Amino acid sequence: MVDPTDKTRASPSADVFAGTLTRRSALKYAIAGLAGLACTGSCGWLLLRRSEAGIFAETSGIFKGDAPKDELWEQWNKRGWVREARHYVKIGPAVMCKLCPNHCRLSPGDRSRCRNKINRGGTLQTLAYANPCAFHVDPVEKKPLFHFHPGTRTFSLATAGCVLRCLNCQNWDISQKKPEETKDPSGQEYRLRPDAPQPASLDDIARLSMFPEDVAAMAQALKCPSISYTYSEPVAYYEYAYDTCKLARDNKLKNILVTSGYIEEVALRDIAQYVDAAHVDLKGFDEQIYQQLNSGSLQPVLNTLKTLKSVGVWFEIINLIVPTYTDKEDVIQRMCGWLTENIGADVPLHFSRFSPAHKLTQLPPTPVEKLLKARSIAQAAGLRYVYIGNVRGVEGAETTFCPNCKKAVVVRDMFAVTAINIENSRCAFCKTLIAGVWSDGNMPAAAGPA
């Protein structure tokens, strides 16, 4: 059973991501989402899953010869859903992506490990551009970001694809899919903008595009002061996220990356110039477990944390405690010690409760005692802002306490902020500085055009 309160999931509807989405229910969700967009702007939700097909033979993580053939490529190109990659090198007719540590080397006709990039005629092209398969208006607390404009809404979007293969992925239904499994480029072109007619069918949703200027316009129309690149993995749709971040910045919107942090430093610095906040998933602190559980490695993520700190992007960290994988107390202790020493005591750390999902349905949810123990380890290591997520009934689990007077300065109930006692970024009671990017109790409205 999936926990519907789980912040790591893309949708309030567990059914959608539990893989039980039928064509009829998909249409229901889409129409409900569109009603939200048009009427209240509070709950727009779209997801399309076009096909259950897509099991391909993988060789070294890449999909040999799996790039779209000419006809599909032309359709994709005509839609504007293709861009040349920003970070790669050519090696004769082959290409090597330099965006994430996977460093996919693709011969002509190959598809990348993240499923979104192909070698087309000796150039690296992304297929994940302007074709989101999911979008929604979320509270910023759902990312979760607790120290960044609390109480505001954020326009959230994702395409298919991911650079990792986490056994416990909550959003595998889009992260482990190709763009062609979530979108359909046939039929009439259709751009979703605030003044566009609402989609009336699942096919409309399949063919819709949202270019960067459309995303910014939608965020503004829905009174969202920020855009979140989330749900799957923004590194996998980097070019789309990059162009949208840049345009959003021009329009005085904030940009939030919700990421595994599995990215090369050059590419991170490139996009970070337009990023206001990040939520980084530090999935563990043991190299072997990182490989087993996530098919990645730890060190690049630690590098990402250091880079984000050095460039001044506000970020918070989540650590999912997965029973038998990431619940060892000595490892949690090492992780917290490293964070205190290398990132600083002010970085918020969110311990999150695991819910059985994807390939780890045989495991139980994390016992609450494990989460409480992790919190006390982190606090003992000197971290000032430690939270417990995806669990109800734990007192103060999601409250921000002043590290000096210990009074509650931000009180939350699930995704709702019920009190903010911060003035000029300081505790309203004792005037101690509270780390974060605050709106000082006044909810910022969506920014207008530049």
Ligand code: SF4
């Ligand atoms: S971003 Fe995708 S194509 Fe590039 S190296 Fe990573 S997995 Fe490979």
